[in-house]
Amino acid sequence: MDRTLLLVDDEDNVIASLVRLLRQDGYRVLTANSGKAALEVLATHSVGVILTDQRMPEMTGVTLLEKARDAYPETVRMILSGYADLTSIKAAINQGAIYKYLTKPWDDETLRADVYSAFLQFELSKKRTQLAYEIDEANKQLALINHELVMKIDEKDRRIDRIMHYDGITHLPNRSLFVERLQRALAYAERSGKSVAIMMLDLDLFKKINESLGHPVGDKLLEVVAERLQGSIRKEDAVARAGGDEFCFMMSDFSAIYEVSDKAQAFLNLLSMPFLIEGNEVFISFSIGISIYPVDGMDTTILLKNAETAMYHAKSEGRNNFQFYAEQMNASALQRLMFESNLRRALERNEFILHYQPQIYLESGQIFGVEALLRWQHPQRGLIPPSEFIPLLEETGLIIPVGEWIFRTVAAQIKEWQNTNSSILRVAVNLSAVQFRQAGLGEMIVSIMNEVGLDCASGCLEVELTESLVMKDVEGTISVLQMLHDVGMTISIDDFGTGYSSLSYLKRFPIDTLKIDQSFVRNLTIDQNDVAIVTAIIALGHGLKLRVIAEGVETVEQMECLRAMNCDEMQGYLFSKPVPADEVTRLLQQGGEYLLKKRCM
Template structure:
């Protein structure tokens, strides 16, 4: 047991119990010191035979030891022990003085006890002990003869009172200092508290700002993620997300030895709708189409928009081709009803190409390429259809791409030549005009007719320079014929839909007329009935602008479209050309006879000329003459021939 353990009574104290710890150390020190002193005095008293006083001292020693025991037992016992020890010490001094009144030196214990009481028990105990000390001196002087004179007694009392006052003042000073310290401590605590609250408020504000920033950052992250992975127009997965998910589908199918299908969907004639009604209508149409597709598929299927009017669909849980065909049918049927946007009634169809994993490919690029080839096959077969992929489609697609590339070189090498087919008066056999028909003198494949390449030119930008080439070539040759004395009356040239929609068409025609000194009445343009009737307002405006240049206009393949008389009468056309599909059945097919007779009668009533295409025998010719159609074109009169043959047959020079 070390000294610190003795002085603190074996207790541990916190930093906040510093004053209590000091009191314990002082109390233990005084008790031990007083016990030690009293023990020595007791031995001396026993030696001198003062047994009574020695017994009193022993009682004090035992009381002190018991007090130490109580102090070690509980911290709170110190409150009682201080009072008991102080009063016991005072009592012991009184007994000692009363027993040995001649030993005046014992009076010094009164101040010692008072000082100890003040320091250990506080101000109240100090005042009580001081009062009891003065009272004890007076009582001792009154009851027994202490041998002190009045002056000495009075001085002893004055010393005690003075000591008490000094100690009280010291205590007061300590109290004031303590109050000031507490006040300063409270001030510092309040200041620290305010600073902490201020900082907590700043922290909370900063924390809230950080949380708001985190939320905004997460929202931006999600927004960027959506922008990166979803089509902003339709909300469908875009090409990037589609490729990512399709890669996982392939991995899963390979792992589990399963099949799945990819459907490539391309809207038919979407560009015409976009150009005719504007991009806003086109965008709304794409959103409606995407919604219609989504309503026709399973939630487990993956529908995406690759861009433009192209959609893709991945169908898992593959059963058989009939199952996939039924899905393709549903998608095609989803667009069977007209769509109404901003007051417009719009019809749109879709062509679908289907490839199957792993039969038609085992990677994304191959599967998409093959479904794309199947889709093009469906378009070539008439559109609004679905086709499953076959190897021949890849061969055809490769041939198509090769042909497209070769066509661009063909324009540079002047490989395109112009053939002409006469248009005659069937009654007099008189030549009344020529229709210009382009041919391709292919270096390897020989002479190619338009059905072999014109559809490729139509789907690409090649049709524009090719159309200009044909116009300039025809203008130069017709001018040459006139110089040689041959006047074919007029030359008709076919204009495709893309040419009619090209913004430089009018300037190209005008430049050609001025450049070649080509008379405008020598030229006639043939347009398809489908273009004229599908977008009548647009076509009427464009045709009026062409008509203003002085050239003639005719509607080609008339009868194959869906003509409206109200629109037809507004079109600035001069002529109707009856499609050869209706001529081939004459004069035996009753439906063809009625239709052709109706067209001839319609043209006559509208003051339009009418030409029958594809006349191949005398029976067809006679029937046409009988119903009043005298202008004809076909193999019966002459096949399309090149420029040199026309020269030999009709030119004088």
């Protein structure tokens, strides 16, 4: 390190002696014979230590060092003098102008040590200054990072709130947010003595639109229906998507029932006009059920239930009409009881069947597993979709014996595929909340597999649970999942991204697979928000050493997007609908990879 020393004295012999003494220590020595000359040297050289005489013409050493302190504060300043005004020197020392006062004549070794000490002080000061600068720069960078992090967290919170309270297709409030707003409206109505009308609006025969034109057209139809509804209401009213093809509407601040009737008829008229969806002219109608607070109920649950009852009555009256709730609608409740009675006998009559939807590797196109899906083959109504009867199975508790039947049927089918050397590696079975909380779940599954002769630890059976289910009673969930994992089952989180997972809990779950909900896959090629969400889910899954599977893949473009994102697996109509077991066997015999390529041509 270059150490530059400035010697200031008006006596040449003193300067010469000091130069000879101090150059042997490797210093770069500069000299000046007056204070003015010293300041000129300081202006053109970087000096670490100044050693000056006190008594000089024109300017004393103290004055020189005070000027040097102000202009070059890091330079270490010392006086070497045989004569001094001690009062001035003490004042200069106290003011920080002088680091040390040395006397003439000097002891060579002591002087050398003092100069060396001064340079150490100078270098320490430089390091402190540099460190302070680096700390300041680091703090600035940290502040910038913190600001960006806060912005990202705020954005994430907004997105989470959006996912929790708004529907992803229509962007309307969801049922949960609607109920919150309805509760507030009822509280106000109770205080003010006013009424509130609740409408349930359901698209008639919406399933046929999905089946004939496809789910993308169905989703677009829901979106434009929502736009029409939203554009036709007052700011004090509220509309929401309740789920599926059902919407909720709340009307407050009205003075007569005919205003509610007029609004319902206005909705029917509004929605009777054709919709142009991707070149298709679509005609739809609505069935609307209406309940009134406080006549038809005092709380949100009863009012929504009665509005829904009235809506089903409107459907039974030929659709495309509205009905106010009335007590005589108990006939509808009777029909529900008959439906429930038929459902109770369906198991003993062997009316339940299983269909299987293949799951394939995105990289190779090979089938590696299937998802087992329950269907009800009703003797009069034909094949009833699960959305019509599974909620009732759960509500009545029938899902427990039906669930056991599902596991027995799946285990027997796995064994049959193994015996015929079919390459199915894993069958996934959905678990409802009621099943998941039942006592002895793991023992029941293990017993069934042992009876059939399957090895639990082979990974041939996977259980699927929804994200919202696992986040209820987290500690209890971890306990049950661990029990299932310990007996050899693999575990998949279904509909991932639609709930509100805490990552701190998610990493504690003994899970194997994240299943991306089809709502994010559907618009993957056109919606950058969905691209960002799917990318994040895949990165999260891989970061946790989990497999990631996308459901609802219907187009080659969606598949290619997922492949580019390094998604592991997929299932969807692009490859196959849910089909009977013998159809899966045929697909395996024909070769899954060949079939996928054929569909992509």
